[in-house]
Amino acid sequence: xxxxxxxxxxxxxxxxxxxxxxxxxxxxxxxxxxxxxxxxxxxxxxxxxxxxxxxxxxxxxxxxxxxxxxxxxxxxxxxxxxxxxxxxxxxxxxxxxxxxxxxxxxxxxxxxxxxxxxxxxxxxxxxxxxxxxxxxxxxxxxxxxxxxxxxxxxxxxxxxxxxxxxxxxxxxxxxxxxxxxxxxxx
Numbered sequence: 728x729x730x731x732x733x734x735x736x737x738x739x740x741x742x743x744x745x746x747x748x749x750x751x752x753x754x755x756x757x758x759x760x761x762x763x764x765x766x767x768x769x770x771x772x773x774x775x776x777x778x779x780x781x782x783x784x785x786x787x788x789x790x791x792x793x794x795x796x797x798x799x800x801x802x803x804x805x806x807x808x809x810x811x812x813x814x815x816x817x818x819x820x821x822x823x824x825x826x827x828x829x830x831x832x833x834x835x836x837x838x839x840x841x842x843x844x845x846x847x848x849x850x851x852x853x854x855x856x857x858x859x860x861x862x863x864x865x866x867x868x869x870x871x872x873x874x875x876x877x878x879x880x881x882x883x884x885x886x887x888x889x890x891x892x893x894x895x896x897x898x899x900x901x902x903x904x905x906x907x908x909x910x911x912x913x
């Protein structure tokens with residue numbers, strides 16, 4: 728076989744040139760997908776093409792950090808979605824509470840004239856279901872929900888529901904709601 732050393736050298740150069748062009752195109756595509764944030768030093772300089780001043784390795788590191796941040800945000804969103812959908816959150820999830828989303832339930836019913844206040848304390852596992860059932864019980868007993876709010880602390884959800892009871896039989900309705908909710912929570 729007759730191989731010319733100059734042709735193999737030219738082939739290697741062409742292959743390397745094509746590889747570099749392909750990598751350059753991939754870097755360009757990657758940097759176009761990642762949001763650009765200029766370093767503070769370059770933000771004050773007008774008309775500075777700051778991406779040209781940042782090394783490729785720094786651009787790759789920035790893209791890697793951005794992707795990792797997106798993954799963390801995605802996991803947080805999935806956890807929040809599970810909570811809002813009423814699906815259980817496992818105790819080994821990335822929650823920072825000591826009860827790990829355990830089943831914590833308490834209900835307190837207070838009557839003030841024709842106003843009824845229900846304070847419901849639940850864990851993350853059953854927050855949506857317990858809230859919906861409490862609203863259902865209040866409506867079934869003939870009370871009108873005026874407002875409802877909640878707050879979240881660690882893995883505990885505090886619901887406060889304000890409702891209005893009709894004029895006749897206020898005490899009876901309040902007692903009945905209280906009994907049904909206590910049976911439901913236990």
